Amino acid sequence: LRAADVAISAEAGAMNQLDRFLVRSHTTTTDAVRPRLQSYMQAVLKQDWPAMRQGLDTSEAQFVLGDLNRAVMSLTPADLGAKAQFYPEIIKYLDAINDARQARMDSVDAGLPTVLWETTLILCTVLIVLAALNDAPSRLVALGGHAIAIGVLLALTFAVDKPHRGTVSTTPAPIERVLALIQARAD
Numbered sequence: 103l104r105a106a107d108v109a110i111s112a113e114a115g116a117m118n119q120l121d122r123f124l125v126r127s128h129t130t131t132t133d134a135v136r137p138r139l140q141s142y143m144q145a146v147l148k149q150d151w152p153a154m155r156q157g158l159d160t161s162e163a164q165f166v167l168g169d170l171n172r173a174v175m176s177l178t179p180a181d182l183g184a185k186a187q188f189y190p191e192i193i194k195y196l197d198a199i200n201d202a203r204q205a206r207m208d209s210v211d212a213g214l215p216t217v218l219w220e221t222t223l224i225l226c227t228v229l230i231v232l233a234a235l236n237d238a239p240s241r242l243v244a245l246g247g248h249a250i251a252i253g254v255l256l257a258l259t260f261a262v263d264k265p266h267r268g269t270v271s272t273t274p275a276p277i278e279r280v281l282a283l284i285q286a287r288a289d
Contacts, residue, residue: 113202
């Protein structure tokens with residue numbers, strides 16, 4: 103879950119930085135790239151995010167990212183005029199967006215390590231056996247405590263198993279915030 107959140111924040115940060123360098127260079131060619139960046143961000147929010155919640159990948163957002171890649175890669179330092187020193191930074195942040203997207207999409211299939219599942223099952227089995235062996239007068243209290251422990255352990259394991267599903271999951275909030283910043287920057 104933490105790694106998925108970091109990938110999302112990294113992608114949002116790279117999007118913000120790329121847009122800032124495109125705005126600073128402010129040429130006809132760089133101004134034409136900015137709407138492609140916004141289109142990619144909207145595709146992430148509208149296509150990727152619902153698909154990620156279902157454990158899927160979308161080709162639509164990947165296609166829009168490809169369009170952004172082609173637009174940025176068609177730029178040359180000469181296109182930036184006096185701001186040619188921004189060219190390496192623009193390429194760096196485009197690469198960062200691609201890398202962070204890959205990390206985010208890799209996290210769709212990620213889950214808890216098998217050893218955690220095995221440990222959970224072993225602990226549940228031990229708790230059940232201990233509850234069955236308990237002959238004390240307060241056996242119902244002990245049995246109830248064991249049942250609660252098993253329930254909490256299983257609930258926790260299921261809640262954090264897939265980073266993009268369920269109530270304990272990643273959110274697109276960093277990308278939404280950056281998209282709002284970029285749109286405000288355009289006005």
